[in-house]
Amino acid sequence: MQSDQLIVFAVLAATLGLFVWNRWRYDIVALGALLVVTLAGIVPAEKAFMGLGHPAVITVAAVLVLSRGLLNSGVVDSLARHLTKVGDRPWVQVLTLTGIVALCSGFMNNVGALALFMPVAVWMSRQSGRSPSYLLMPLAFGSLLGGTLTLIGTPPNIIIAGYRREVGDAPFRMFDFLPVGLAITAAGLLLIVLLWRLIPRREDRGGDQELFEISAYMTELTIPDGSKYAGRTLRDLIVAGSDEADVMVIALVRAGRYQAMPSTYEVLHDRDVLLVEADSDSLKKFLDVTHLQLAAEADSKAEAREKAEQDKQAAKNGGQNETDDSESGSDRHRDRALAEAIVTPGSSLIGTTATGLSLRERHGVNVLAVARQGQRLRERLGKIRFAAGDILLLQAREDQLQSTLNNLGCLPLASRGLRITAPRQVMLASSIFAAALVLIALGVVPPVISLVGAALAMILVGLVPSGDIYKSIDMSIIVLIAAMLPIGEALETTGGSRLIAHALLEIGQAAPPAATVAILMAGVMLLSNVVNNAAAAVLAAPVAISLSRGMEASADPLLMAVAIGASCAFLTPIGHQSNTLVMAPGGYRFGDYWRLGLPLSVLVVLVAVPVILWVWPL
Structure with missing residues (x-):
């Protein structure tokens, strides 16, 4: 014994x-x-x-x-x-x-x-x-x-x-x-x-009225084709946005090659991907000034255009039904909504990556950025293993956003507009x-x-x-x-x-x-x-x-x-x-x-x- x-x-x-x-x-x-x-x-x-x-x-x-x-x-x-x-x-x-x-x-x-x-x-x-x-x-x-x-x-x-x-x-x-x-x-x-x-109390040092300050997001930005910053240095890009936003460039990805802390004199090319860290307000201002694109959103639109072109070609060969599909495919990104959400302790995302779960393909959601309290994230978005408490900037169809968050075990942080409830349902649930x-x-x-x-x-x-x-x-x-x-x-x-x-x-x-x-x-x-x-x-x-x-x-x-x-x-x-x-x-x-x-x-x-x-x- x-x-x-x-x-x-x-x-x-x-x-x-x-x-x-x-x-x-x-x-x-x-x-x-x-x-x-x-x-x-x-x-x-x-x-x-x-x-x-x-x-x-x-x-x-x-x-x-x-x-x-x-x-x-x-x-x-x-x-x-x-x-x-x-x-x-x-x-x-x-x-x-x-x-x-x-x-x-x-x-x-x-x-x-x-x-x-x-x-x-x-x-x-x-x-x-x-x-x-x-x-x-x-x-x-x-x-x-x-x-x-x-x-x-x-x-x-x-x-x-x-x-x-x-x-x-x-x-x-x-x-x-x-x-x-x-x-x-x-x-x-x-x-x-x-x-x-x-x-x-974690006050905003800048005195901004938007006092809900979270950890800086780590996200990926793409230099789009025809950008005025293609052929110019990274320093030019940073200086252009520095008056409006506080953004830190963590890495540069070019043709699949990862370069940590790139030189500010690195010349940028079309379709370069920059890993940057910024709070949500700075990120928005930086995008507005530089006209760069969120990489996940750019990929989504590119896929939608490619799908639309394939469907149009199929429509020429096969009939009207495919044309209807192509229209829905090209419009797929128009009714998309952004949401900040936290990964709850019971979420199915914990321990997995966006790529491993095929979030875009299976759930129709793009992970645009990730923030983690007290840690600096240096991996690419698709390789970050989510943990409880991570805050995600997500993009999904507006009419499916709430159900998608529920399925993933995420909680929206912005005011979500309390849904209008039917008195009959309230009474029924309360009675049971x-x-x-x-x-x-x-x-x-x-x-x-x-x-x-x-x-x-x-x-x-x-x-x-x-x-x-x-x-x-x-x-x-x-x-x-x-x-x-x-x-x-x-x-x-x-x-x-x-x-x-x-x-x-x-x-x-x-x-x-x-x-x-x-x-x-x-x-x-x-x-x-x-x-x-x-x-x-x-x-x-x-x-x-x-x-x-x-x-x-x-x-x-x-x-x-x-x-x-x-x-x-x-x-x-x-x-x-x-x-x-x-x-x-x-x-x-x-x-x-x-x-x-x-x-x-x-x-x-x-x-x-x-x-x-x-x-x-x-």
Whole structure:
């Protein structure tokens, strides 16, 4: 048994290390860890993938589908539309936006709630003449706090509810989390409003009215045929645009050959490609002055012209249908729209390139430029591997732009014009969701059955199109939870959780029981700042149960402490997807989060522990 303990602890140490390294996706790491403990004989082979059928996994999937239905129906959009009327006072905007996001996060996926309100926050910042950085971090933290309100607010709550069955009690119900969640959410909102000035504000140094400043884009510009700069030096080009724009030339590509940091006396040729770095305003001004072309857009137009010529030639030989096709081909670029969008943590773009995914051919979208916070990109556009938080300048058909962004897992950053919603759809979605909550609250059916039924109802009435069902489900989270559950069970069966619990008991012997609860919560909170919160909950729940047995006390307060600790990752941008999502648009650095996150974390522990012990005594 001791050797099994060593194997489990070694696997967990390696898994946590890989989570922190963040080179490989956490679901792949968790799956690899599961295979190791299975091959070692610690987890029986027939139980290795039982986690896929665990109620927690099914419940998380159902909640994600329900979140898509609520978004599609416009329930949350109708709330967002009214937020533009709250005024220009900073503390009022922070309180209102953060409070609404927290409320929505209690009943839907918190990343989804944050994603919907981010464009609203950016628009409000622009209108009031301030940087959006002072709104986006409170928004992210509000989404984490709001997730603690209900059973379905965040995956850790769902996971912890299931673990309660292991101590012989019924799982936590829908609103069992509300007393503690409401207390820390209210206290957290108050602290954020009082301390919002601690948030770094990335102001535009030039005093421009467009204060939403992101990292400089890296993009490719083409010297078009007949350009007045063909045959002139690179210096001439830079000088011509320097009065209007701040642009840095990183490289020159000629006939497929890459030349880094070319000499300013390099003579330019037709169809040379320049890799340049500039912010969005400078890039636009530079293009206006020099009449260079974005390389991706130029290639697209060239392909369209070539296609049109081929179709016209075919029309002469074959008939009228081809002529119609040629007309549509030549007009293909006329209704194109530009959009700034952020790559979300669950995007299919992560780890891939525009060329590898054939974005133009498969999705009809051109990647015109890429910005990455804190890094200078030197690869050609087609070779850049996208990462979560990258900001892309995209071009796509105007009527397909929103659906294309949804399919790619990208979030538009500019004000996107909240869509007009049908009152019938809003009422229908609200009624289905409310009925599910009532059934859960009254204990008529288990939460997993009620939520799956509500998700199915939204699919049947068309609120979630059949093509969006599995797109709504973040499979990386599903695989992570399903893989970590058997590993958490192995930690329990090998006695590893008892060993950790015994160490905690020794630490807390000289302190009151409340201190033990606080230490457990703080430990899980620190863990969740470097690993996924669902993984932190799965690993800490068996320890909480063993600790309760060692203390000869109820497991409820300790399990609740784990749930709160796993959901409150305020110290780093990698602790939760919400924190990652706002990093680039807000211009935040890695070390910015603790300035507001540390006092918020301390407050959560100070408020949560007394409320937990009052509602769930030891």
